[in-house]
Amino acid sequence: MSIDVLASIREQITKTDSELLALIAQRQKLTAQVAETKVKHQISVRDKTREEQLLVRLIKQGREFGLDPHFITNLFQVIIEDSVLQQQAMLHEWANPDSRLPLNRVAFLGKKGSYSYLATQKYFSRRPGELVEIGCKSFAQIIEKVETHEADYAVLPIENTSSGSINEVYDQLQHTRLNIVGELTHPIKHALLVHDGAQNIDIKTIYAHPQVFAQCSHFLAEFGNVEVKTCDSTSDAMIKVSELASPHAAAIGSEESGGFYALKSIKSNLANQKENHSRFIVVASQSIKVPLQVPAKTTVIMSTVQSPGALCDVLLVLKENNINLTKLESRPINGNPWEEMFYVDVEGNTEDGPMQTAFDKLRGMTRYFKVLGCYPVEKVSPTRIAASKALS
Numbered sequence: 001m002s003i004d005v006l007a008s009i010r011e012q013i014t015k016t017d018s019e020l021l022a023l024i025a026q027r028q029k030l031t032a033q034v035a036e037t038k039v040k041h042q043i044s045v046r047d048k049t050r051e052e053q054l055l056v057r058l059i060k061q062g063r064e065f066g067l068d069p070h071f072i073t074n075l076f077q078v079i080i081e082d083s084v085l086q087q088q089a090m091l092h093e094w095a096n097p098d099s100r101l102p103l104n105r106v107a108f109l110g111k112k113g114s115y116s117y118l119a120t121q122k123y124f125s126r127r128p129g130e131l132v133e134i135g136c137k138s139f140a141q142i143i144e145k146v147e148t149h150e151a152d153y154a155v156l157p158i159e160n161t162s163s164g165s166i167n168e169v170y171d172q173l174q175h176t177r178l179n180i181v182g183e184l185t186h187p188i189k190h191a192l193l194v195h196d197g198a199q200n201i202d203i204k205t206i207y208a209h210p211q212v213f214a215q216c217s218h219f220l221a222e223f224g225n226v227e228v229k230t231c232d233s234t235s236d237a238m239i240k241v242s243e244l245a246s247p248h249a250a251a252i253g254s255e256e257s258g259g260f261y262a263l264k265s266i267k268s269n270l271a272n273q274k275e276n277h278s279r280f281i282v283v284a285s286q287s288i289k290v291p292l293q294v295p296a297k298t299t300v301i302m303s304t305v306q307s308p309g310a311l312c313d314v315l316l317v318l319k320e321n322n323i324n325l326t327k328l329e330s331r332p333i334n335g336n337p338w339e340e341m342f343y344v345d346v347e348g349n350t351e352d353g354p355m356q357t358a359f360d361k362l363r364g365m366t367r368y369f370k371v372l373g374c375y376p377v378e379k380v381s382p383t384r385i386a387a388s389k390a391l392s
């Protein structure tokens, strides 16, 4: 193939991609209109039957064009996920007109390139208003920024699939009046990053945040004789290694962020678990109203009375009211040795009847009970098509 032919084919690909983009934008406009109708008629955003019909038809049509059913399924699952999240964001705005700010001042851990920075960018990309980044040194400082109204929101990592719950953040939540208003999960892809001008690399020191060391403990154990130095955030680790510009120093951080600091990746997928994700919560001074058409989650903290089976009784109240518990975490209460504060995540909206019945009962039977927030579930589980339907 001559180089001219290649250029001409690429031109046609570029044109086709532009047409695809225009069509995707047209689809987005239509789904925005759907959201308006759903609000008017109080219909849930998600309609899995419609999604299934749509996917079955597209797989069939795709086959006529010689397209692989798995490719079609993956492609349209991403398109539908975007559609659902966009509709949820619109409903959120209509239900909370006061939360529409010209500037979203957001406090997060680290600087440009930290995982919290990436999560912040992702979460606020769907929100109106300009993002103002407020990088912080610690979780306590992040919370303080919102408490003193220097920031409107804080983004905090709360759990990770490799290292579990982030206790320091749970402990901060015990002592704040802030409310959880959102959540998101973000893939955490740890890479070993070195200065991109470094030659004859022989790593003697690795810099990273303590959470990162915990998530990559298997890799570090195998790595052998290396000094491990902790930093306040992954971005600080990257900055340190960038400044040192030494063949003996490496940072563990996000591969996609290394470029911010002239670092290159020499090894990726360092986490103990292949699927390494962190869940972040978004907190603000004011609670929000979650429209009933949007799937919601509620987080409460409570301390039970000191009697046998007290926690079991609490869980039974949730069961009696058909409330699904998605997470239960316990943390010591400062100053009260051997007493625990329980953090409970449940599926549902605080406006739901069964949730109100259950919470009224729990308030009466616990020593302390506080709703930390009710917020939209950000994860859109993809609709799967049974092979019998996809292949019929």
Ligand SMILES: O=C(O)C(=O)C[C@]1(C(=O)O)C=C[C@@H](O)C=C1
Pocket (backbone or CB within 6 Å): 031, 034, 045, 046, 047, 048, 050, 051, 054, 079, 080, 083, 084, 087
């Ligand atoms: O048809 C709808 O009700 C939509 O909201 C649109 C759409 C889609 O993007 O195709 C999105 C979400 C629903 O679960 C089903 C389909």
